[in-house]
Amino acid sequence: MSHWKQLDLSVLSLRELKDLQQRIGREISQRQEEGLRWLREHSGGLVEKRGPVYRNPHNSAETWSGRGKQPGWVAQALTEGHSLESLTKDVGASDDFLPIKAGEKSS
Secondary structure (H helix, E strand, C coil): CHHHHHCCHHHCCHHHHHHHHHHHHHHHHHHHHHHHHHHHHHCCCCCCCCCCEEECCCCCCCEECCCCCCCHHHHHHHHCCCCCHHHEECCCCCHHHCCCCCCCCCC
């Protein structure tokens, strides 16, 4: 896990950084979906989906529950041609509860 600390991001162009950011966002979403699927299979029906949560396609750390004032990133994504449905993602569980993949070490 410590090998990522050795990456020198300063050598990447802005385009390469943005591509990397998108790849990281997709990987995080995939792992969260896998974790939620795992929890559903092993929880005896105790895990329920809470409804749609919207995730910023440019910054996966930004989410919106669909309640309250719409964040600026939602309006921007809609003007860029995204549909509200395309912004819907499973948030999944906290990383602390996700199963560890083979080869990964818990911290």
